[in-house]
Amino acid sequence: MSVRLYVWQRVTAALMAPLVLMHVAVIFYAARKGMSAADILGRTRGSVLWASFYGAFVVAAAIHASIGIRNVLAEWSSMTERHAGLFVAIFGCCLLVLGLRAVAAVTLP
Amino acid sequence: MTQTIQVSLWRGRARGRYQVYEVPLRENQTVLDVVTFVQRTLDPTLAYRFACRVGMCGSCAMTVNGHPRWTCRTHVANVIRHGRLKIGPLENLPVIKDLATDMRPFFEKWQQAKGAFVPSRTRDDPIARIAPGGEPRRAADAAIECINCGICYAACDTVRWNAGYLGPAALNRAWSLLNDERDAANPERLKAVAASGGCHSCHSHQSCQEHCPQALNPTASIAGLKRASTLAWLKGELKA
Numbered sequence: 001m002s003v004r005l006y007v008w009q010r011v012t013a014a015l016m017a018p019l020v021l022m023h024v025a026v027i028f029y030a031a032r033k034g035m036s037a038a039d040i041l042g043r044t045r046g047s048v049l050w051a052s053f054y055g056a057f058v059v060a061a062a063i064h065a066s067i068g069i070r071n072v073l074a075e076w077s078s079m080t081e082r083h084a085g086l087f088v089a090i091f092g093c094c095l096l097v098l099g100l101r102a103v104a105a106v107t108l109p
Numbered sequence: 110m111t112q113t114i115q116v117s118l119w120r121g122r123a124r125g126r127y128q129v130y131e132v133p134l135r136e137n138q139t140v141l142d143v144v145t146f147v148q149r150t151l152d153p154t155l156a157y158r159f160a161c162r163v164g165m166c167g168s169c170a171m172t173v174n175g176h177p178r179w180t181c182r183t184h185v186a187n188v189i190r191h192g193r194l195k196i197g198p199l200e201n202l203p204v205i206k207d208l209a210t211d212m213r214p215f216f217e218k219w220q221q222a223k224g225a226f227v228p229s230r231t232r233d234d235p236i237a238r239i240a241p242g243g244e245p246r247r248a249a250d251a252a253i254e255c256i257n258c259g260i261c262y263a264a265c266d267t268v269r270w271n272a273g274y275l276g277p278a279a280l281n282r283a284w285s286l287l288n289d290e291r292d293a294a295n296p297e298r299l300k301a302v303a304a305s306g307g308c309h310s311c312h313s314h315q316s317c318q319e320h321c322p323q324a325l326n327p328t329a330s331i332a333g334l335k336r337a338s339t340l341a342w343l344k345g346e347l348k349a
Contacts, residue, residue, distance in 0.1 A: 001305065001309045001310050002303065002304055002305045002307070002309060003303035003304075003307075003309055003338050003339055003342045003347065004342065005309070006309035006335070006339065007339060007342060007343070071310075074271065075267070075270035075271050076270060081273075081305060
């Protein structure tokens with residue numbers, strides 16, 4: 001792993017740490033309050049805050065996971081670093097599209 | 110009746126097998142003594158490498174009962190299990206024959222990491238004054254006693270998984286030179302260790318530290334390199 005990928009992976013990890021805690025707190029809050037799907041969607045739809053929160057989460061997770069999987073493939077499979085890089089570029093794009101699609105589904109008005 | 114130990118020694122190259130020998134057990138016997146006994150009295154075709162016999166040259170490292178060790182300073186009494194010793198060549202290096210490995214990849218990576226000192230002064234300049242208590246001097250001191258035995262390289266999982274990884278010894282050397290205030294090659298050295306296969310490939314498993322016979326901590330040196338090269342990258346100092 002080069003210093004560039006190392007920094008990207010650490011920066012995205014640092015970004016995700018508070019986001020994961022917040023996400024877990026939101027799950028506990030919604031479960032304890034007994035909120036229905038309609039209640040949750042009522043709060044998230046049209047919310048720039050929730051769109052930004054989960055949008056940032058998805059982008060950070062797609063970058064972080066892709067770099068990690070690239071390393072695993074390069075070290076534990078017969079793939080070269082270049083091939084592993086190409087594979088995770090596609091994988092990261094899929095994560096990004098799927099994640100942003102989910103964010104759009106719950107935040108677009 | 111003389112007590113004996115059963116010694117399994119690797120015979121062959123990459124492909125080969127362990128061959129068992131009976132060797133007399135003696136007091137204060139080292140693993141190198143055992144290998145030497147086999148070569149001199151039982152099987153003169155056995156190939157192995159040693160030089161100083163006192164833990165200075167770093168040439169006698171082998172895998173002993175599953176762990177890389179310097180055999181000249183490893184007492185049989187401390188490593189024998191159920192009266193048996195299993196001795197093979199170092200891991201992660203090509204085998205030349207029997208217990209002798211080809212150390213070229215190890216030293217080539219040492220050079221890739223810019224492990225050679227590049228002076229910033231000529232012999233006509235006054236000798237550089239380095240404060241013994243200075244932080245760089247103390248950091249260099251902590252890493253400088255490496256004897257290049259290759260034990261950390263053989264113990265490293267990342268070396269096993271990633272053929273391009275420079276390895277703990279080369280990176281430890283780069284860290285000691287990075288802290289040498291007399292050296293003039295640090296910008297190139299930082300580029301070399303920040304590239305793919307450099308210090309950022311280390312997973313901090315700490316096998317190098319666990320097995321280093323000199324009690325050095327290459328993981329800490331690599332962590333220092335990670336900090337230094339990350340900072341240099343963020344400042345834009347690593348551009349080609």
